[in-house]
Amino acid sequence: MSDARAIEAVTETLRGIVDAGVKSVTAGARAITLPPNAITASLEPRVNVYLYQAEIDGALRNTPPAGVAPGETGRPALPLVLYYLITPYAPDADDIQAHRLLGGALLALHSHPVLTPADLTDAAPYSDIAHQVESVRICWQPLDDKDIYALWSAFQAPYRVSAAFELRVVLIDSTVAASAPLPVLRRGADGSGPAVVASLGYPGPAITSAVPPGGQPTALPGEKVQVLGVGLADAAEVRFSHPVLPAPLTFPPDEVTGSQVTFTVPADAPAGFGTVALSVRTTGPGDWFTNESPLGIGPQITSALPATVAAAQHSARLTVTCRPPVLAGQDAVLLIGGTAVPAPPVTATTSDLAFTVGPLPAGSYPLRLRVDGADTRLIDSTTTPPSYLGDQSVTVTP
DSSP: OOOTTHHHHHHHHHHHHHHHHHHTTSTTOEEEOOOGGGOOOOSSOEEEEEEEEEEEOGGGTTOOOTTOOTTOBOOOOEEEEEEEEEEEEOGGGOHHHHHHHHHHHHHHHHTOSEEOHHHHHHHOTTOOGGGOSSOEEEEEOOOOHHHHHHHHHHHTSOOOOOEEEEEEEEEEOOSSOOBOOOOOSOSSTTSOOOOOOOOSSOOSOEEEEEEOGGGOSSBOTTOEEEEEEESOTTEEEEEEEOTTOSSOEEEOOSEEOSSEEEEEOOTTOOSEEEEEEEEEOOSSSSOEEOOOEEEEEOOEEOSOSSEEEOOSSSOEEEEEEEEEEEOTTOOEEEEETTEEEEOOOOOSOEEEEEEEEOOOOSEEEEEEEEETTEEOOOEETTSSSOEEOTTSEEEEOO
């Protein structure tokens, strides 16, 4: 379509059209492109073509670029609407001659309601705007008294009779490469595509929630999680997905009923928030996969607690051992009371995290480890009222 010189190309093409128009009514006249405050008295008749505003065309702002097939993505082109002011200048401030120049310019623009590819190519061969799909149309832009006053006040130049025009639309291509994935070879195990079931209710198995044990916000490796839903009687496999895993973890469930599936969180499930889905056997050519439900896997601090760190007067190092190990790319934060202490970037799988703590006021603080948004358990829900776990704390000393 067009490049960064598209605005320049449109201005030059418009100037050329106006130039031809004023030459047809006044010998020696020409079109110029100067800021109004930079125009000085001259013995030659001139018409100024001035770009005073550029705006975005909202209707085309999110339109995919031409040539992008379904399923592909590309950054939309920048769609511009350009506003020009056409102002005549005659020698000796001769308004009659200025009116003649303005009439020649307006007639030329009236005869060119569209900047054709030929116009753009002849006037601006350095730009490829002539190849854009959308036409560049020239439309009259009415100005009321307030617009005129605002414009000429901004120019800081004496007012001259003028006409304004809108040129729409100028497309400037994005330099970000489009993404074109390879075609799909098969849809489903046998290439038959998705299964369609006619039903007044929900046509297949679905998950409504994944519930960690004991009303806790997250589950721990080795604990049992209940998956609630409908049509789960033939669930054959649990699929746990996590952003840091290259592929989902798959394993059989422990117990299955029509509305509930129970499974044990595998030891290699990483901490953080992932999703759970079920594979359900069907009588068709392939299994049915349910929707995904979020599930948090919490980390556990396995180093000795309560901990002590001499960080009341200066910073100190506190090392925390955890389970499951933190994988490369995961975020780890130590929460000391209400203070968040981030760990250095994790570049390799590790169970030992070193934090630089303090200085903090001396005292005892509840301690939490947060990995990818999932916290270690801090609340004892078996007491009435609930309380913080007493041993999961750190004491800051001088």
